[in-house]
Amino acid sequence: MSGHPAPYYKATGREIEIFMAAAAQRLPVLLKGPTGTGKSRFLEFMAHQLDRRLITIVCHEETSAVDLIGRYLIQGAETIWQDGPLTTAVKTGAIVYLDEIAEARPDTLVAIHSLTDHRRELFLDRKNESIRAHENFLLTASFNPGYQKSFKELKPSTRQRFISIEFRYPDKDVETEILHAETGLPKEQANRLVRLAAQIRMRPELGLPETVSTRLLVATAALVVKGLPPRLAAQHGMILPLTDDDDTIAALTDMAALYL
Numbered sequence: 001m002s003g004h005p006a007p008y009y010k011a012t013g014r015e016i017e018i019f020m021a022a023a024a025q026r027l028p029v030l031l032k033g034p035t036g037t038g039k040s041r042f043l044e045f046m047a048h049q050l051d052r053r054l055i056t057i058v059c060h061e062e063t064s065a066v067d068l069i070g071r072y073l074i075q076g077a078e079t080i081w082q083d084g085p086l087t088t089a090v091k092t093g094a095i096v097y098l099d100e101i102a103e104a105r106p107d108t109l110v111a112i113h114s115l116t117d118h119r120r121e122l123f124l125d126r127k128n129e130s131i132r133a134h135e136n137f138l139l140t141a142s143f144n145p146g147y148q149k150s151f152k153e154l155k156p157s158t159r160q161r162f163i164s165i166e167f168r169y170p171d172k173d174v175e176t177e178i179l180h181a182e183t184g185l186p187k188e189q190a191n192r193l194v195r196l197a198a199q200i201r202m203r204p205e206l207g208l209p210e211t212v213s214t215r216l217l218v219a220t221a222a223l224v225v226k227g228l229p230p231r232l233a234a235q236h237g238m239i240l241p242l243t244d245d246d247d248t249i250a251a252l253t254d255m256a257a258l259y260l
């Protein structure tokens, strides 16, 4: 929000321009990409740019339409209606972020469909009432297509209601700059961590369910800044968070020794 400093976000492509155009046309936006690639940070940045509040809803299997929309609460002798976070956003013109949208049950997501087209309406079934979205309301969501474990997919009827922006691991120069900006680690040292990460990412035979993210690199850089030797920092900031398999740990440790 205005008054607060802008969150640091380094663009890796044309995502800012695309998001701005989508927001101007009130098109829902899906951010696709692996963990730790800047999706949440990007939205914090965009919310600040647009001077709108960001309301994040982390979706999981138990997330129900009631959690999004609202419920009646009993208070003493009275029942009072309490808006859910989606309803609040619809009324006040906030940006809603359905984080990990694929985790939510499909029937929950059907509740948002009427918000995503020309109607821009939310139906509060328990109140039998429809509310029109504020002109600044914007629906966004994230989806990690890479999760090997859950195989959760989005229904095409939900998915095709969003335009998509893809997040990938950034180029080496950009990622070096992010590490430097986030932690203050000198660029030369940051670049070694980035080159190590690039090598790990090129090795699918390591069998990692998901490879090293910018988030882990930032954490490793932060440990180095606090005085830990780079190899030790990489062990605890990059390698152990990726795997529990001893052979893989050994292979990654050898790779780290080459770069750090």
Ligand SMILES: Nc1ncnc2c1ncn2[C@@H]1O[C@H](COP(=O)(O)OP(=O)(O)OP(=O)(O)O)[C@@H](O)[C@H]1O
Residues within 6 Å of the ligand: 008, 009, 010, 011, 012, 033, 034, 035, 036, 037, 038, 039, 040, 041, 042, 142, 144, 167, 178, 182, 214, 215, 218
């Ligand atoms: N483009 C970027 N600009 C600035 N910081 C970035 C960028 N990409 C990644 N980061 C750093 O990586 C960290 C993780 O990013 P973020 O939390 O946005 O990831 P995410 O894609 O939302 O991950 P998840 O899917 O796990 O929620 C941030 O806290 C930030 O330090």
Ligand SMILES: [Mg+2]
Residues within 6 Å of the ligand: 039, 040, 041, 099
């Ligand atoms: Mg996130």
